[in-house]
Amino acid sequence: MGYINIHTHSPMPNRNISVRSYQPGELEELDVSENTHRSAGIHPWYIENVDKSFNQLIEALEEDSLLLIGECGLDHVWGASQDLQESVFRKHIELSEKYEKPLLIHCVKAYNEVIAIFKEMQPKQTWIIHGFSGSQQLMEQLLDLGFYLSFGKAITNVKSKAYEVFKDVPLDRIFLETDDSPLNIRKIYEKAAEIKQIDVTELETCLVENFNKLFG
Numbered sequence: 001m002g003y004i005n006i007h008t009h010s011p012m013p014n015r016n017i018s019v020r021s022y023q024p025g026e027l028e029e030l031d032v033s034e035n036t037h038r039s040a041g042i043h044p045w046y047i048e049n050v051d052k053s054f055n056q057l058i059e060a061l062e063e064d065s066l067l068l069i070g071e072c073g074l075d076h077v078w079g080a081s082q083d084l085q086e087s088v089f090r091k092h093i094e095l096s097e098k099y100e101k102p103l104l105i106h107c108v109k110a111y112n113e114v115i116a117i118f119k120e121m122q123p124k125q126t127w128i129i130h131g132f133s134g135s136q137q138l139m140e141q142l143l144d145l146g147f148y149l150s151f152g153k154a155i156t157n158v159k160s161k162a163y164e165v166f167k168d169v170p171l172d173r174i175f176l177e178t179d180d181s182p183l184n185i186r187k188i189y190e191k192a193a194e195i196k197q198i199d200v201t202e203l204e205t206c207l208v209e210n211f212n213k214l215f216g
């Protein structure tokens with residue numbers, strides 16, 4: 001069946017289903033034969049040449065060469081000014097709705113804002129929070145609103161918040177990812193299955209169902 005890596009920045013030369021994330025500017029030099037799905041978005045750490053970046057993003061959306069939009073989002077610790085981050089994030093949301101692509105969100109200490117924007121804009125597309133690491137209460141709030149949560153390397157650390165909250169997250173609302181870590185996605189699946197006390201194959205089945213539900 002294979003593992004699904006919903007968010008990575010590196011090429012994955014194997015049978016796994018991976019969604020590799022690009023900055024829009026990188027799409028120009030892309031080897032389209034590469035056997036991965038693609039996503040693109042303006043990361044809140046690297047907001048520059050906004051008009052050009054959005055044109056490149058729109059071009060890719062017009063060609064229908066992206067599986068989803070992102071990563072994009074809000075980061076209250078690093079990156080551009082909050083006003084700029086928010087206007088760029090809102091533009092991604094508009095594109096996600098227009099082109100009917102789910103959104104993969106980078107959110108650091110900005111959950112109140114992301115939730116407020118979600119309630120205000122009432123998107124039809126699914127929002128996936130990548131690298132989720134929050135409280136149980138926040139998890140429940142996000143799940144109630146229809147979000148999916150993606151977990152990565154942090155769940156391999158038993159002292160992390162991600163590890164704690166992963167114990168309780170429902171399997172039908174999650175994805176797994178390597179992001180920028182060199183870990184193999186298989187390691188994350190093994191750890192996730194161990195925390196959930198299920199077989200890795202059962203976890204594979206769940207994530208394939210989640211993937212098919214979102215991406216047909």
Ligand SMILES: [Zn+2]
Nearest residue numbers: 021071179180
């Ligand atoms: Zn990332």
